[in-house]
Amino acid sequence: MAGDPSQTTTTPAILSTIVPARVLRHDPHYALSTLFFADGELRVPMVDVPVDAGVSVTIEARDVSIALSRPMDVSITNRLPGKIDEILPLEPPYVRVSLDLGSTRLHALVTLESVERLALETGLSAWAMIKSVAIGPGAVRASELPRPRRWPASDTLDR
Numbered sequence: 001m002a003g004d005p006s007q008t009t010t011t012p013a014i015l016s017t018i019v020p021a022r023v024l025r026h027d028p029h030y031a032l033s034t035l036f037f038a039d040g041e042l043r044v045p046m047v048d049v050p051v052d053a054g055v056s057v058t059i060e061a062r063d064v065s066i067a068l069s070r071p072m073d074v075s076i077t078n079r080l081p082g083k084i085d086e087i088l089p090l091e092p093p094y095v096r097v098s099l100d101l102g103s104t105r106l107h108a109l110v111t112l113e114s115v116e117r118l119a120l121e122t123g124l125s126a127w128a129m130i131k132s133v134a135i136g137p138g139a140v141r142a143s144e145l146p147r148p149r150r151w152p153a154s155d156t157l158d159r
Contacts, residue, residue, distance in 0.1 A: 013088065013090050013096055014061075014096070014107055015060065015061040015062070015096065015107060015109060016058055016059060016060045016061060016107065017058070017059045017061070017104070017105065017106050017107050018056055018057070018058050018059075019037050019042070019056070019057045019058075019059060019104060020037065020038075020054065020055075020056055020057075020143060021035040021036060021037040021042065021054070021055050021056075021057055022035065022036050022037075022052055022053065022054055022055070023035060023036075023047060023049055023050065023051050023052060023053050023055060024036040024041065024051070025051060026046060026047075026051065027046075028046070031045060031046045032044065032045060032046060032132060033045070033046050033047045033140075035047075035055060035057060035140070037057070037104065038102065038103035038104055039080060039082075039101040039102045039103055039104045040080055040101070042057060042078050042130070042135070043077045043078060043132045044057065044132055044135040044139075044140055045132065045133070045135065045136065045137070045140075047140045049142050053142060054142070054143045054144055055140050055141060055142055055143055056140070056141050056142075056143035057135060057139060057140050058138075058139045058140075058141075059106065059130060059134075059135065059139070060109075060134070060139075061096060061107040061108055061109035062109045063130055063131065063134035063135070064106060064107065064108035064109070064128050064129070064130055065108065065110075065128075065129040065130075066097060066099075066108050066110060066114075066118070066120070066126050066127070066128060066129070067079075067126065067127040067129060068118055068124070068125075068126055068127070069127070070127060071127055071129055074129070075131075076129040076130070076131050077131070077132045078128075078129065078130040078131070078132060079127050079128070079129050080099075080101055080106070080127065080128045080129075080130075081101070081125070081126075081127055082099035082100055082101040082102070082106065082125070082126060082127070082128055083099065083100050083123065083124065083125055083126070084097060084098070084099055084100075084120060084121065084122050084123065084124045084125075084126055085098050085099065085100040085105070085122060085123075086098040086122060087115060087120060087121070087122060089112065090109075092112060093111045093112050093113065094109055094110070094111065094112070095109075095110055095111065095112050095114075095115050096108070096109055097109075097110055097115070097120060099126060099128050101128070106128050108128060
């Protein structure tokens with residue numbers, strides 16, 4: 001029945017992931033920067049911020065591929081192990097697959113055909129693959145990251 005909210009409610013489809021990171025190093029020879037985040041490292045096109053600066057990385061779900069075994073001999077530089085924690089059908093032929101990398105939830109946009117061909121299901125271990133060139137200009141922005149909390153002075157005793 002039209003107007004019945006129980007029949008029109010849908011889960012919004014999140015199609016990108018924002019990852020807070022720090023610049024670990026720059027590699028001018030390859031024009032790439034290495035970013036450290038909670039669940040590993042990402043190689044991205046050179047960013048114009050100093051080493052140790054905070055950045056925010058937007059990873060579009062359409063730029064994430066999934067492999068069921070550790071990817072070797074591939075040109076994709078960023079390969080992150082995780083576990084599938086959600087499979088959400090979208091408008092055909094698309095499906096959003098969410099991977100739990102540990103502290104990060106990364107989304108991949110794949111086809112229903114791929115979900116069925118790979119027999120993807122929640123709880124399954126998988127590898128997320130992200131091409132460095134997919135993280136283009138504008139995807140990495142300078143950002144303030146929280147600094148570690150200072151420890152109380154050692155000469156203060158709480159009793």
